[in-house]
Amino acid sequence: MTAEMLGTNVSWVIPVLIFVVFIYAHAKKIRIFETFVEGARDGLFMAARIVPYLIGIYVAVGVFRESGAIDILVNLLSPLLSLVGAPAEVLFLTIVRSLSGPAALGMMLEIFDTHGPDSFIGRLASTLIGSTDTTFYIIAVYFGSVGIRNTRYSIPVGLFADFASFLASVFIVRKMYL
Amino acid sequence: MNYIFSFLILSGITVAFLSGRMDVVVNAAVTSAESAVERAVSLIAVVSLWLGIARVAEKAGLIDAMSRAIAPFFRWLFPSIPKGHPALGCILMNLSANMLGFGSAATPFGLKAMQELQSLNKKPDTATEAMCTFLAINTSSVTLVPATLVALRTSAGSKNPSEIVGAVLFATTCSTLAAITADYVMRITNRWRSKGL
Numbered sequence: 001m002t003a004e005m006l007g008t009n010v011s012w013v014i015p016v017l018i019f020v021v022f023i024y025a026h027a028k029k030i031r032i033f034e035t036f037v038e039g040a041r042d043g044l045f046m047a048a049r050i051v052p053y054l055i056g057i058y059v060a061v062g063v064f065r066e067s068g069a070i071d072i073l074v075n076l077l078s079p080l081l082s083l084v085g086a087p088a089e090v091l092f093l094t095i096v097r098s099l100s101g102p103a104a105l106g107m108m109l110e111i112f113d114t115h116g117p118d119s120f121i122g123r124l125a126s127t128l129i130g131s132t133d134t135t136f137y138i139i140a141v142y143f144g145s146v147g148i149r150n151t152r153y154s155i156p157v158g159l160f161a162d163f164a165s166f167l168a169s170v171f172i173v174r175k176m177y178l
Numbered sequence: 179m180n181y182i183f184s185f186l187i188l189s190g191i192t193v194a195f196l197s198g199r200m201d202v203v204v205n206a207a208v209t210s211a212e213s214a215v216e217r218a219v220s221l222i223a224v225v226s227l228w229l230g231i232a233r234v235a236e237k238a239g240l241i242d243a244m245s246r247a248i249a250p251f252f253r254w255l256f257p258s259i260p261k262g263h264p265a266l267g268c269i270l271m272n273l274s275a276n277m278l279g280f281g282s283a284a285t286p287f288g289l290k291a292m293q294e295l296q297s298l299n300k301k302p303d304t305a306t307e308a309m310c311t312f313l314a315i316n317t318s319s320v321t322l323v324p325a326t327l328v329a330l331r332t333s334a335g336s337k338n339p340s341e342i343v344g345a346v347l348f349a350t351t352c353s354t355l356a357a358i359t360a361d362y363v364m365r366i367t368n369r370w371r372s373k374g375l
Binding site for chain 2: 017018021022024025027028030032035036037038039040041042043044046047048050051054055056057058059060061062063064065066067068069072095096099105106108109110112113116117118122123126127128129130131132133134135138139141142143145146147148149150151152153154156157158160161162164165167168169172173176
């Protein structure tokens with residue numbers, strides 16, 4: 001299973017999906033254009049909402065990197081991280097991901113800008129973001145909405161799944177692209 | 179998140195001070211803020227495009243179709259929900275919306291599902307087994323179409339933005355299986371313990 005094979009195999013997935021959606025919507029007599037515009041307007045708001053998070057994360061990560069603090073952290077963690085073969089930024093991203101969705105997206109975009117989306121670390125960040133969710137946020141909002149205070153084993157189970165995602169992402173991206 | 183944010187900034191400034199490169203800090207802060215705004219502009223384009231298409235899919239009833247398709251796979255995970263109870267329907271709708279990458283459509287179904295599950299709850303301040311299972315699956319993120327991710331990769335100038343889908347499917351399957359297993363183990367050991375008492 002080579003990267004190119006899988007790459008070319010999946011690049012048609014999204015165009016085909018769009019095609020199917022439009023045919024399906026047409027059959028259901030949906031006013032496609034108006035519905036599209038409505039959704040796109042939500043996209044505009046969502047993008048606007050994420051801007052402050054982006055600025056915060058970009059500045060924090062920028063200062064952390066340019067000051068050289070990141071090199072110290074990487075040196076400290078490298079024995080541990082070389083064991084699984086993951087860069088320090090990605091471990092950081094895993095932690096941020098479980099806390100805040102927009103912040104994690106910001107951090108991923110920062111990695112894209114610094115290293116490129118098609119670099120090893122860019123692909124690893126993408127896989128990680130695609131396969132995890134904001135564990136703490138979801139647990140807080142969902143349980144909070146019905147007034148549950150004792151969440152029992154939900155948090156350990158959620159964090160265990162995040163850790164499994166981290167290991168699986170490192171494994172598959174190394175296997176496919178290194 | 180607050181700790182992480184201050185940790186990054188404070189340790190950055192401390193290191194810069196110790197290595198006598200304080201000028202770097204302000205420079206890095208300003209350039210980073212600028213590139214964040216640049217990124218945000220291209221973000222508007224791709225995110226709007228995707229949410230537009232997602233809305234069409236949603237209105238056409240793709241989420242309904244999906245939840246019918248996945249029902250047989252998920253019913254056995256929730257043995258404590260009585261047959262025909264609306265809770266299962268809401269859970270399926272939420273998971274389907276997540277699978278298709280419609281995060282914003284997923285949340286209302288998820289909250290409704292929690293309400294329905296709460297109506298089956300005998301101890302209103304404590305989570306039920308079904309709630310824990312639902313959240314385990316939900317937080318491990320079941321994604322079949324990582325549309326936002328592909329859109330973000332496009333906006334960052336990736337040569338093949340959707341090549342990542344294969345790796346995501348692998349990782350998301352692993353983490354969901356890990357979540358279901360961990361939830362099952364915790365459920366059984368908790369039952370043991372409460373019987374022991």
